[in-house]
Amino acid sequence: MSVLLAVASSTSTAAEPIVKTLTTEQAKKLAKAPGDLELNGLTELTDECALALGQHSGNLYLNGLTKLSDTSAKSLSTAAVAPFRIELLGLTDVSVEALVWLAAHPHAVFPAKFYSDLSKPHKLKSVTIIDATLLASRVVGALNLNGLVSLSDPAAQALAQHKGGGLALNGLTALSDEAILSLAQHKGDLYLNGLTRISDDAAAGLASHQGDLSLSGLKQISSQAWVSLRTHAAGKVILSPTLKSE
Known part of the structure; x- marks a missing residue:
């Protein structure tokens, strides 16, 4: 069953008035409709309408949109009851931050030209534990969060659950031992090139990581940490050629 409206349909007849915007109240009512919503x-x-439509449980077609804010992208993709499929094939102007959130939805479809942008630096500087859990569980393939400049221990534990690709956190210049030990449990390539120092305990934990491990930003580590990293066997360890051991 599909809810096909003049307010939203690209197949509307000439006699039907095509409304190009929705009020928040209209969006809330539409979100409760059964079946698919074709709102092309x-x-x-608006961000408020996106928040409402994100509660719809069927397929959601928004192919007439050319722009989408970061907030709207997050609302559409990470709601507790997110649409099964979201189509946004008309997008021409979207930030990398918005793409990160759309990628968190397992069935979000947007123009192919934007997929390569997911590997670019972005301005997403922090994530809550809820955000981290959603990103880790829904992003298929590599998860690029190089824009993060801080990461809490619980959020690190949540991100470590990401499966199916690499986890890039190169913007982080410092992490607690607890956070590093959590990330060491990630199964896949792990990029922590922003770190300049790690403790012996952190190095010992990273030695058991499964996948390639990149720590090319390290400036100096203890001889014990050096030995630990050299025992990493489940993938390559990438270190700076100028790294010194104490």
């Missing part, structure tokens, strides 16, 4: 006539979407 919309050319604008």
Whole structure:
């Protein structure tokens, strides 16, 4: 069953008035409708409407949108009851931050030209434990969070559950031992090139990591940490050629 509206449909007849925006109340009512929502006539979407539509449980078609804010992308992709499929094939202007959130939805479809942007630096500087859990569980393939400049211990534990690809956290310049030990449990390539120092305990934990391990930003480590990293056997260890051991 599909809810096909003049307010939203790209297949509306000439006699039907095509409304290009929705009020928040209209969006809330539509979100409760059973079946799919074909809203391809919309050319604008407020953050409030996106929050409401993110509660819809069927497929959601928004192919008339050319722009989408970071907040709207997050609301559409990470709601507790997110749409099964989201189509946004008309997007022409979208930030890397918004793409990161869309990638957190397992069935979000957007123009192919944007997929390569997911590997670019972005401005997502922090994530809550809820955000981290959603990103880790829903992003298929590599998860690039190089824009993060801080990461709490619980969020690190959540991100470590990501499966199916590498985890890039190169913007972090410092992490607690607890956070590093959690990330060491990640199964896949792990990039922590922003770290300049790690403790002996952290190095020992990273030695058991499964996948390639990149720590090319390290400046100096203890001889014990050096030995630990050299015992890493489940993938390559990438270190700076100028790294010194104490």
